[in-house]
Amino acid sequence: HVKFIFATTEVQKVPITILSRCQRFDFAGISIPRILDRLREIVQSEGMQADDEALETVARRAGGSMRDAQSLLDQLLAFSGKALTVDTVHQLLGTAHEEHVTGLADAVLTKDSRKVLDQLGVIANQGQQLGELLDQLIEYWRDLMVVHSAGIEGQSVSVSSARRATLQQHAKTPGLDTIL
Secondary structure, eight states, X not given: OOOOOOOHHHHTTSOHHHHTTSOOOOOOXXXXXXXXXXXXXXXXXXXXXXXXXXXXXXHHHTXXXXXXXXXXXXXXXXXXXXXXXXXXXXXXXXXXXXXXXXXXXXXXHTTOHHHXXXXXXXXXXXXXXXXXXXXXXXXXXXXXXHHHHHOSTTOOOSSOGGGHHHHHHXXXXXXXXXXX
């Protein structure tokens, strides 16, 4: 017997004659709270320190993969020294701070193009990757759609717990057509 492992996106490319002879396992992602708890355990067992917001950023960045979260945490701890902060995480990953993302969203929602350009200038001058910023903004707008349609309770969103109130406020401002 030969075993094949396919990613979910690759399964559609496999002929049905082969698929009919295969077992299929679809693995669900691990929740952010579970990943976050495990990351806290790792940091504590290593005798290091990390901000909760930094660990939450790592957990969200892993996209439901415990292995990716642990690998990323290992790399970040190696470069950060004894204490991992959210600033260090954003600096090493080339991502924008949540306040920049929410600030950009606020400027767009209030149609303040000057503020948008100023925010983009600040972000670019800090050396953050604009492609990463675009991914963060796409996630934020997705969150706006979800919160506008279904509320924030029980939803998995891309912002930390400290920014949920801002997300909720932004979701109330425009209509769904504007968000789309």
